[in-house]
Amino acid sequence: MTNNVLITGVGKRLGFVLAKHLLANKVNVIGTYRTDYAQLDELRDAGAVLYQCDFYQQASVDELIETILQHYSSLAGIVHNASDWLPDNADLPHSEIMQRMMAVHVSVPYQLNLALANLLQANASECSDIIHISDYVAEKGSKKHIAYAASKAAMNNMTLSFATLLAPKIKVNSISPALLKFNPDDDDAYQQKALSKGLIQTQAGFEEVIKAIDFIRSSRFMTGRNLHLDGGRHLK
Ligand SMILES: NC(=O)C1=CN([C@@H]2O[C@H](COP(=O)(O)OP(=O)(O)OC[C@H]3O[C@@H](n4cnc5c(N)ncnc54)[C@H](OP(=O)(O)O)[C@@H]3O)[C@@H](O)[C@H]2O)C=CC1
Numbered sequence: 461m462t463n464n465v466l467i468t469g470v471g472k473r474l475g476f477v478l479a480k481h482l483l484a485n486k487v488n489v490i491g492t493y494r495t496d497y498a499q500l501d502e503l504r505d506a507g508a509v510l511y512q513c514d515f516y517q518q519a520s521v522d523e524l525i526e527t528i529l530q531h532y533s534s535l536a537g538i539v540h541n542a543s544d545w546l547p548d549n550a551d552l553p554h555s556e557i558m559q560r561m562m563a564v565h566v567s568v569p570y571q572l573n574l575a576l577a578n579l580l581q582a583n584a585s586e587c588s589d590i591i592h593i594s595d596y597v598a599e600k601g602s603k604k605h606i607a608y609a610a611s612k613a614a615m616n617n618m619t620l621s622f623a624t625l626l627a628p629k630i631k632v633n634s635i636s637p638a639l640l641k642f643n644p645d646d647d648d649a650y651q652q653k654a655l656s657k658g659l660i661q662t663q664a665g666f667e668e669v670i671k672a673i674d675f676i677r678s679s680r681f682m683t684g685r686n687l688h689l690d691g692g693r694h695l696k
């Protein structure tokens with residue numbers, strides 16, 4: 461029985477660690493990357509099949525879909541992890557910022573879900589999964605990442621629509637983390653401010669999401685839901 465899981469954005473951080481975790485658990489990982497980091501060879505050596513795809517280039521997305529449909533007859537899951545955390549003051553026109561946020565967090569997951577639904581239906585086991593990796597700010601808003609937060613909110617709305625459309629075989633859920641892991645250029649002041657926003661004032665770590673993904677994949681009943689992994693931010 462094939463156990464193929466497509467993960468988008470496996471080049472670094474959560475996507476990379478998640479791919480390693482699933483490979484270690486005998487999952488056939490199909491990964492997409494934009495930048496070809498040296499560490500991707502670790503995934504290749506562990507058996508992952510990786511495809512380069514820039515979600516900002518529709519031709520690249522079309523090629524990815526065509527390639528997956530040609531090479532695979534079933535999928536056990538899709539994890540939409542790829543994401544670009546663009547601030548509204550990025551050195552781009554606001555029109556481009558919004559277009560990019562909607563492309564990577566909404567349009568491409570939408571296209572992949574519809575194009576690959578039959579492969580998810582063909583999965584031999586009882587259920588298949590679509591997991592949208594969203595963000596706590598989808599429900600809170602963000603004064604510095606307005607377009608990003610809006611696109612993650614749209615992603616959560618797609619969870620509701622696709623869960624209804626694809627039930628009962630395919631479960632569709634969101635995971636909404638906050639503060640998983642700082643980026644290297646986050647200074648101490650920023651880190652302290654970000655930590656102070658939660659009741660549990662620590663970085664969750666990527667393992668928090670990996671455990672949530674393992675739970676969702678083991679569930680036979682949860683669909684159309686949003687797992688909040690946010691350290692109690694909603695109560696501050
Ligand atoms: N880290 C955190 O604290 C939090 C993370 N999240 C969410 O969790 C998920 C993982 O987070 P994290 O690992 O930090 O994310 P990163 O921003 O570190 O990595 C995102 C990945 O997506 C890829 N990507 C970005 N833009 C594109 C594009 N246009 N086409 C194809 N791939 C692209 C990146 O590729 P490249 O390296 O080439 O740019 C990278 O591999 C994301 O969905 C994020 O929004 C939510 C809340 C908190």
Ligand SMILES: Nc1nc2c(c(=O)[nH]1)N=C([C@H](O)[C@@H](O)CO)CN2
Nearest residue numbers: 543544545595638639640641643654
């Ligand atoms: N694609 C990304 N999305 C987000 C990131 C990131 O690094 N890449 N980081 C965050 C932060 O954790 C923020 O919530 C607090 O610093 C949010 N989304």
